[in-house]
Amino acid sequence: MRGLGTYSWILVVHIAAISLWVGGMLANDLALLAVPSGGPPTANRLMRRWNRSVTVPAMVVTWIAGATMAILGGWYVMGWLWLKIAVVLLLSALEGAQTANLRRLAEGRRPPAYLQFSSLVIVAAIPVIATLAVAKPF
Numbered sequence: 001m002r003g004l005g006t007y008s009w010i011l012v013v014h015i016a017a018i019s020l021w022v023g024g025m026l027a028n029d030l031a032l033l034a035v036p037s038g039g040p041p042t043a044n045r046l047m048r049r050w051n052r053s054v055t056v057p058a059m060v061v062t063w064i065a066g067a068t069m070a071i072l073g074g075w076y077v078m079g080w081l082w083l084k085i086a087v088v089l090l091l092s093a094l095e096g097a098q099t100a101n102l103r104r105l106a107e108g109r110r111p112p113a114y115l116q117f118s119s120l121v122i123v124a125a126i127p128v129i130a131t132l133a134v135a136k137p138f
């Protein structure tokens, strides 16, 4: 088997990190909204620990690997990357809102109403981002 080049390994890291990040965001959403008043305190504590130790680091690794490929591949001159970055910024902001509201839930404060749309935003954003990254239409 032919070995993968450095760029391809960065892409592997990018896609693996995306999986963990997005999976973590959907789990955050479940912990915030689907479980009445956050469920038992242990569920909130475990979700916050997972968010801190896996989901947020995976988001950071996604960004670092993506930015590295953007420089190595010279993709930053292309429009699709900037549209993709705009959508990824939205997801990153949503991750921040989830993190803050998981903490507030532990203090007995309910999540804001707009977080009801989190899973919709996540499920809609991923195919848009993936299409932009693979098709590179402009």
Ligand code: HEM
Pocket (backbone or CB within 6 Å): 011, 014, 018, 062, 063, 065, 066, 067, 069, 070, 071, 073, 075, 085, 088, 091, 126, 129, 130, 133, 134
């Ligand atoms: C949820 C967030 C993200 C998703 C779902 C995503 C998805 C993808 C996918 C599916 C590919 C594979 C494309 C291919 O092999 O043809 C890819 C590659 C890439 N991504 Fe991301 N990405 C995300 C975040 C980012 C960020 C934040 C950046 C830049 C700061 C970025 C920059 C890139 C670059 C430059 C490539 C390489 C394109 C290529 O070599 O063909 N990505 N991404």
